[in-house]
Amino acid sequence: MTAVTVPxxxxxxxxxxxxxxxxxxxxxxxxxxxxxxxxxxxxxxxxHASSMIEAGGKRLRPLLVFLAAEAAGEPDPPSPGAGEAxxxxxxxSVELVHSATLVHDDVLDAADLRRGxxxxxxxxxxxxxxxxxxxLFSRAFAELARNxxxxxxxxxxxxxxxxxxxxxxxxxxxxxxxxxxxxxxxxCELKTARxxxxxxxxxxxxxxxxxxxxxxxxxxxxxxxxxxxxxxxxLDVSGPAARTGKRRGTDLLDGTVTLPLILAREHDEAxxxxxxxxxGGPGGAEELCDRIAATGALVEARTxxxxxxxxxxxxxxxxxxxxxxxxxxxxxxxVVDRYS
Amino acid sequence: MTAVTVPxxxxxxxxxxxxxxxxxxxxxxxxxxxxxxxxxxxxxxxxHASSMIEAGGKRLRPLLVFLAAEAAGEPDPPSPGAGEAxxxxxxxSVELVHSATLVHDDVLDAADLRRGxxxxxxxxxxxxxxxxxxxLFSRAFAELARNxxxxxxxxxxxxxxxxxxxxxxxxxxxxxxxxxxxxxxxxCELKTARxxxxxxxxxxxxxxxxxxxxxxxxxxxxxxxxxxxxxxxxLDVSGPAARTGKRRGTDLLDGTVTLPLILAREHDEAxxxxxxxxxGGPGGAEELCDRIAATGALVEARTxxxxxxxxxxxxxxxxxxxxxxxxxxxxxxxVVDRYS
Numbered sequence: 001m002t003a004v005t006v007p008x009x010x011x012x013x014x015x016x017x018x019x020x021x022x023x024x025x026x027x028x029x030x031x032x033x034x035x036x037x038x039x040x041x042x043x044x045x046x047x048h049a050s051s052m053i054e055a056g057g058k059r060l061r062p063l064l065v066f067l068a069a070e071a072a073g074e075p076d077p078p079s080p081g082a083g084e085a086x087x088x089x090x091x092x093s094v095e096l097v098h099s100a101t102l103v104h105d106d107v108l109d110a111a112d113l114r115r116g117x118x119x120x121x122x123x124x125x126x127x128x129x130x131x132x133x134x135x136l137f138s139r140a141f142a143e144l145a146r147n148x149x150x151x152x153x154x155x156x157x158x159x160x161x162x163x164x165x166x167x168x169x170x171x172x173x174x175x176x177x178x179x180x181x182x183x184x185x186x187x188c189e190l191k192t193a194r195x196x197x198x199x200x201x202x203x204x205x206x207x208x209x210x211x212x213x214x215x216x217x218x219x220x221x222x223x224x225x226x227x228x229x230x231x232x233x234x235l236d237v238s239g240p241a242a243r244t245g246k247r248r249g250t251d252l253l254d255g256t257v258t259l260p261l262i263l264a265r266e267h268d269e270a271x272x273x274x275x276x277x278x279x280g281g282p283g284g285a286e287e288l289c290d291r292i293a294a295t296g297a298l299v300e301a302r303t304x305x306x307x308x309x310x311x312x313x314x315x316x317x318x319x320x321x322x323x324x325x326x327x328x329x330x331x332x333x334x335v336v337d338r339y340s
Numbered sequence: 341m342t343a344v345t346v347p348x349x350x351x352x353x354x355x356x357x358x359x360x361x362x363x364x365x366x367x368x369x370x371x372x373x374x375x376x377x378x379x380x381x382x383x384x385x386x387x388h389a390s391s392m393i394e395a396g397g398k399r400l401r402p403l404l405v406f407l408a409a410e411a412a413g414e415p416d417p418p419s420p421g422a423g424e425a426x427x428x429x430x431x432x433s434v435e436l437v438h439s440a441t442l443v444h445d446d447v448l449d450a451a452d453l454r455r456g457x458x459x460x461x462x463x464x465x466x467x468x469x470x471x472x473x474x475x476l477f478s479r480a481f482a483e484l485a486r487n488x489x490x491x492x493x494x495x496x497x498x499x500x501x502x503x504x505x506x507x508x509x510x511x512x513x514x515x516x517x518x519x520x521x522x523x524x525x526x527x528c529e530l531k532t533a534r535x536x537x538x539x540x541x542x543x544x545x546x547x548x549x550x551x552x553x554x555x556x557x558x559x560x561x562x563x564x565x566x567x568x569x570x571x572x573x574x575l576d577v578s579g580p581a582a583r584t585g586k587r588r589g590t591d592l593l594d595g596t597v598t599l600p601l602i603l604a605r606e607h608d609e610a611x612x613x614x615x616x617x618x619x620g621g622p623g624g625a626e627e628l629c630d631r632i633a634a635t636g637a638l639v640e641a642r643t644x645x646x647x648x649x650x651x652x653x654x655x656x657x658x659x660x661x662x663x664x665x666x667x668x669x670x671x672x673x674x675v676v677d678r679y680s
Contacts, residue, residue, distance in 0.1 A: 080490075104470050104471075107470060108466070108467045108471075125511075126448070127448045127511045128508065128512075130448060131444075131504055131508045131511060133474075134440075134473075134500075134503075134504040134507065135501060135504035135508065137500075137504075138477075138497055138500035138501035138503070139497075141496075141497040142498055142501050145497045148490035149490075150420075150485055150486075150489075150490075153481065154486065157478055157481040157482035160477075160481070160482075161479055161482050164472075164474040164475035164477075165475060167474065168475065171465075171467045171468050171471060
């Protein structure tokens with residue numbers, strides 16, 4: 001089984017290039033191991049989920065694992081979850097949980113394409129996709145269990161529980177145009193930010209003086225993850241479609257109320273009473289996107305996300321080596337750049 | 341949060357009554373903890389999945405955890421995963437994985453009722469049910485991670501991966517009337533037997549001299565689980581509907597080829613070529629059940645299951661105390677009695 005080369009966005013590759021050589025080596029190890037894990041699986045999965053894994057993505061979460069491990073330093077004597085192979089397993093486990101969620105999300109949204117490739121549900125049907133997601137979840141924990149680190153396992157399983165809770169809350173809030181800002185942010189914390197935080201924790205926990213560093217880097221990564229979700233939600237309204245690969249307003253059509261509409265309804269009162277069930281299709285959704293943009297809510301939402309990024313950087317501990325601090329700051333900036 | 345009292349089938353309650361008092365206490369602890377775990381979860385889940393948990397079932401898997409722990413004896417000094425609270429967490433984690441699977445199975449089968457109660461998918465819709473199953477999976481690992489035992493976590497995550505693989509294979513085999521016996525048995529091992537084995541392993545691993553005992557009791561429980569699945573598949577064809585709560589031939593209508601049809605096609609060659617897509621509804625499925633029964637395949641299938649139960653008992657280690665051995669044998673017999 002040969003490793004898959006994932007074409008990475010330039011800004012992520014640039015961070016890897018500036019990192020200690022171990023980071024690039026471990027990022028390559030993640031691709032190799034993801035391919036192996038999928039290869040061991042049952043026939044149908046090795047076709048569909050490996051296409052899922054290969055479609056890849058930015059691998060921001062594995063990068064956070066490895067940067068946090070660099071910040072933490074090698075423990076002496078070695079502790080559970082430390083060492084090259086264990087760190088790669090930790091990063092793989094986070095990526096597998098992330099992939100499991102994407103596979104199940106696509107079932108929920110009946111999505112045909114993700115990252116330009118057919119989704120598992122489109123290629124293999126709903127039953128296969130549900131089972132494939134379950135397998136990815138199970139493999140994630142099987143992978144991490146080999147590290148024999150209770151602290152790492154708690155970090156991953158807590159984040160994975162949070163993720164599912166966030167999904168439940170989002171479904172519960174469907175079509176609730178008046179959903180409070182606080183509730184929306186809580187959903188984003190659960191659905192996205194907590195797994196970013198877990199990634200940083202997993203790396204830091206493998207280090208020499210794990211706990212304080214894991215808390216600080218976890219808080220940093222949580223902010224980055226939260227901003228990531230906000231910016232993603234803004235992109236759904238702002239487009240352009242040529243860039244996102246889908247028409248604007250997809251979330252709105254699904255009944256998912258996100259930051260742009262939440263902010264826009266303060267400026268355009270009629271928006272507060274809108275029934276998203278009556279959008280009548282993609283055209284209606286795009287009209288609503290224009291109306292949201294006209295209130296200035298997109299600029300406001302972006303400012304909100306940038307403030308969260310700044311606060312996240314403030315969580316980086318003072319004792320970090322300057323070059324390590326810069327790498328974390330570049331990860332935060334890469335999240336913003338992706339949306340600028 | 342008060343504990344839920346689960347009405348247990350008489351034969352399971354009889355085993356608990358004959359067991360050391362710790363077993364009954366721990367079984368009650370499982371109900372309390374399951375209720376707590378659900379209570380901590382997000383609003384929608386605490387309604388639907390707790391109804392799932394309360395609908396309960398035989399709790400055979402937790403019973404296997406506790407009987408194996410009795411067989412293993414208390415380690416001195418205490419080891420990770422040992423002790424009352426840790427054993428209850430282990431049993432809860434197995435039951436949560438089992439419940440997660442049931443919730444997702446009901447989505448796949450679009451089932452309305454389970455154990456006489458509305459399924460999560462019927463009560464809350466498909467998106468909620470997928471997310472609820474994901475949450476149950478995640479909580480299972482979060483629960484077990486608190487035991488800090490890598491060996492226990494590997495046992496659960498391997499079984500959970502096997503379960504999802506079994507589900508994938510079953511979906512891949514849909515409508516394959518010629519599926520080989522060996523492939524069917526492999527599916528049952530993955531889908532059902534491995535989680536039974538994991539339950540016994542979890543209990544044994546908490547004990548004084550864990551490994552050899554975990555292997556032996558794991559093999560015993562794996563056989564019991566396999567027979568359990570075979571007997572369940574027989575019941576789908578044999579009925580009566582008054583007992584199973586559903587019409588005969590539900591599996592056949594879903595395109596799932598199980599032991600009765602696999603054995604019957606040896607006697608009635610026309611059955612080997614049947615296309616399950618043409619059954620035309622419950623009436624056609626019941627006719628096919630009658631035709632399968634007419635070949636004598638149900639008796640043959642039951643004999644097959646009983647032989648597996650006997651072989652399973654043969655895995656019980658010689659050094660077990662006679663009263664402990666009898667409890668395990670009674671668990672095996674309870675599985676058979678349920679279907680007699």
